[in-house]
Amino acid sequence: MPAVRRHPPSDGASPARRPPSTASAVGRFMLGSLVAIAVVVVGGFFALRSVAIDEAERDTRERVEAEGRLVQVAGLSDGLLSGDPRAIRRLDDVVQAQVLGGSVVRVKVWARDGRVLYADEPRLIGERFPLEPEEAELFATGGSEAELSDLRLAENRFERDAGELLEAHTVVRLPDGTPVLFEIYQRFSSVTASGERILGTLAPPLLAGLAVLLLFQAPLAWGMARRLRRGHAEREHLLAAAVASSAAERRRIAADLHDGVVQDLAGVAFGLAPLADDARRRGDEDGARVLDGTVERLRQGVRDLRTTLVELHPPNVGATGLAAALEDLLSPLRRDGTTASLDVDPALAAGTRHDELVYRTAREAVRNVRRHARAGHVDLVVRATGDGGVALRVADDGVGFDAADRAARAAEGHVGLRLATELAAGAGGRLAVSSTPGAGTVVDLELPA
Incomplete structure (x- = not known):
């Protein structure tokens, strides 16, 4: 077999491919829909969880304000600022009875200078720690603020065993009007539990709606896939019909040429050949050359037309054999x-x-x-x-x-x-x-x- 040069990879049109089966197409559609639903569910989970946490933080801020008003009315006295034991015991009674318990695990009261005036953990009372900028700002603006506790801070060393905590602050006033910072520490698990309750309430109807949507889409996808397959089959049928029609038209044209023009030209050439011989016998060499040239041109025309006939209507490959048919196909190239x-x-x-x-x-x-x-x-x-x-x-x-x-x-x-x-x-x-x-x-x- 002769060596054939290698060329760069094809940049021509890629071959057409049969479409997937209806079941395969619908299966891929359903799989894609399930992936989309999974993305929606996961994204919805995190979105709802974020909303739930924000809502729980808002509730925590409201709680610290309510607890702060309770402590201000029932537990604060002027002696707290100077560390009077009676003022500390009075506040501790209110905190132990009405604030601590459930999700609240620690209560602190701070002076403006960062000194701990009261804590339900007595070892913290009297210690001084720098206030965070947000906490110091509350003395000027009022209101409340909530955030995750940084348990690495020294002020929170006794809360490290309680797990992740959410701390909230608000400003309350002693009877003489001195502002102090009231702080509670709430278990973060109670916040996530609130978010999970919200998610548990919203998730079932959301998932049910997505499932119903998927069930309604399945028959539509099945019908669309079947229509696409029918369209592909019709396109293949039209292509086959076009090829068959083209072959039939080629056969008709080839037959007309063969039985008409080719035969006529061959007959004319056959009839002129004796006239050239007669002219040569009479000594009319010029006339004989003209007739010989005309006969040759007619014969070449017949050969060209027969080549065209082969191109229009190729030989029956089954009858002649593939090698012979291909050999005939290369003949015009060699002649050129x-x-x-x-x-x-x-x-x-x-x-x-x-x-x-x-x-x-x-x-x-x-x-x-x-x-x-x-x-x-x-x-x-x-x-x-x-x-x-x-x-x-x-x-x-x-x-x-x-x-x-x-x-x-x-x-x-x-x-x-x-x-x-x-x-x-x-x-x-x-x-x-x-x-x-x-x-x-x-x-x-x-x-x-």
């Missing part, structure tokens, strides 16, 4: 001065079910070489593949083309290889065209067993 080699695998001599498609593809490739390539050499190779299939390669050393050239030819109606590509895909194979300007063109056809 192009060197053409043919190599057909002997294993294919008995013929295969793909012979017609192999011949059709080779004919389109050779036709393009004659019309566009300006090639000096063409290799046509047909071989049996390892899996029992057939492979065709037509390679030339012509001018080649780029994607823009191919698109322009398609726009002008040159769709022979495109039709061959779709026919190859319909047979379970593939056709690839690779070309580089100035480096020739390679047409590769692969068909299964």
Whole structure:
């Protein structure tokens, strides 16, 4: 088998593929819908959790304000600022009885200078820690503020065993009007529990709605997939009908030419040949030369028309054999001065079910070489593949083309290889065209067993 040059990867149109089955298409649609639902559910979970936490923090701020008013009325006395034990005991009684318990695990009262005036943990009373900017700002603005506790701070060393906490602050006043900072520490688990309750309330109807939507979409997707498959089948049927119609029209034109013009021209040439001999016997050499030239032109015209007939209506590959049909296909190239080699695998001599498609593809490739390539050499190779299939390669050393050239030819109606590509895909194979300007063109056809 002669060596055939390798070219860059194909930039031609990829072969058409059969659409997936209806069940496969619907299955992929349902899988995509389930993924989308999962994204919605996960995103909704985090969104709702964020909303729930914000709502719980708002509730915590409201709680610290309510507890602060209770402590201000029932537990604060002026002696707290000076560390009077009686003032501390009075406040501790109110805190232990009405504030601590449940989700609240710690209570502190701060002076403006960062001194702990009261804590239900007595070891903290009297210690001094710097206030955070947000806490110090409350002395001027009032209101309340809540945030996650930083248990790494020294002021929170006795709360580290309580787990993650949410601390809230508000300003209250001693009976003499001195502002102090009232602080409570609440278990963060109570906040997340509130968010989970909200999520648990909203999630069932949301998931039910998404499930109902998916169930309604399934029959619609099934119907759409079936319509797409019908459309594909109709397109293939139309393509086959177009090819059959084209072949029938080619046969009709070829028959008309063969039975009409070709026969008439052959008859005229046959009738003029004796006249040239008569003129030569009479010594009219000029007349004989004119008649001989006319006869030769007529015979060349007949040969050209017969070549056209072969292109219009190729020989019956099954009757002549693939190798003979391809040899006839290369004859016009050789007559035009192009060197053409043919190599057909002997294993294919008995013929295969793909012979017609192999011949059709080779004919389109050779036709393009004659019309566009300006090639000096063409290799046509047909071989049996390892899996029992057939492979065709037509390679030339012509001018080649780029994607823009191919698109322009398609726009002008040159769709022979495109039709061959779709026919190859319909047979379970593939056709690839690779070309580089100035480096020739390679047409590769692969068909299964």
